Amino acid sequence: MATIKQNIIILTIAIALVLGIALPSISFASFSFPYSNTVAASLTVPNVCVDVLSNTVIAFGSVAPTANAPITNAVVDTNDGNIAANILLDGTNWIASATVNYFVTNTVWDFSAHASGISYTSANSLGLAPGNLVNTFNVIGVSAQVPLYFGTTVPALAAPATYSQTVTIENLC
């Protein structure tokens, strides 16, 4: 009887020892279900400026030699970018044909309208394109709108004809 008891005790101790050693060493592999991966993505938004003009035609109408078309013809420049820009201007000569033309400096501009009272000789003139861009030294801010007013004068010796020119308005950034 004593022997059976001893055997039971010994067996119990042995089982306890086995479990005590084995259990801590049992590890379960961890996994998540369902499996998932992540991908890192990045995006860089650069500084940009955009030039949007309100209109692409300035009709001065009929202007007699030595007369002026007032500086009231507006073109609004809008900067749709995310950085401020400088406004640059130039233009071509007024041309009716290969031999009939007069100079681009007869077209003047300003940031405010002048119906009268401004001397065309002191107003801002356009530079001759290409290569003679005029820096208005006006910074157009983000989402800002800057109106530019144009006028023109006709030289005394200009021949009667239909003249056309091109005016360029650019944002530099």
Place this chain on the structure above:
Amino acid sequence: MRMNPASKNIALIALAALIASAFWAGSAGAQLGEIAGPLNFTIGLGGTATLNMTIFNSGTAPLPYKVIPPFFHTATANTTKPTTVISPLSGTLAPRQSQAISVTVTIPSANNKPGYVWSGILQVLEVPNNTQQGVAIVEGGVAKGINVNAAVPTFNYLEIVIPAVIIIIIAAVAFMWKTGRLQRAPARKAAPVSARGRKAPARRKAGSRARKAPSKKRRTTKRASSSRARRRRR
């Protein structure tokens, strides 16, 4: 209240005319944009470099464009201005499309020196779809500043020092050879051989012992040792 069919047609025509006039007057205008920042070139004389300018169409309609190359200005007189190759010079941007414009600048060597600087404006303009006469056609666009610097060459010490060292070594070796310090030592003359000829040492027989070298002790003959003994006895 129902509309008269004739009135309806008039309204539709008026609406169409309004829309058409809006396009004709160009109320949408240019919507040409560019990525900000000047193009700065630093190039050696006679060298070439390429940078890109990126433009894009932020509008909802195709945008035809043209590129005006820069006119360079400099404060120094009598220089030869840089030349530029730009590609493409024109094209059409689809709505929301962007385009890289390649700008290649070359600085000629003639009449130029390191440190010279040129500046110019590169223009990208929308091509207006308007052929109206007797008016001023307004073109919108974007402009990019271009700065070109003639690079000052940097001093590379290795390009000077290594050849100088080689030249010095060659010169030193040549000098020492000329003055005889590098010449070979004269060969030793062979010892004169007697008429009898030198006898080759006899080969030792196998198993025999080598002769013992004679000791350096002073030799004394029997006679000399006996005479010393006699002197002592006296």
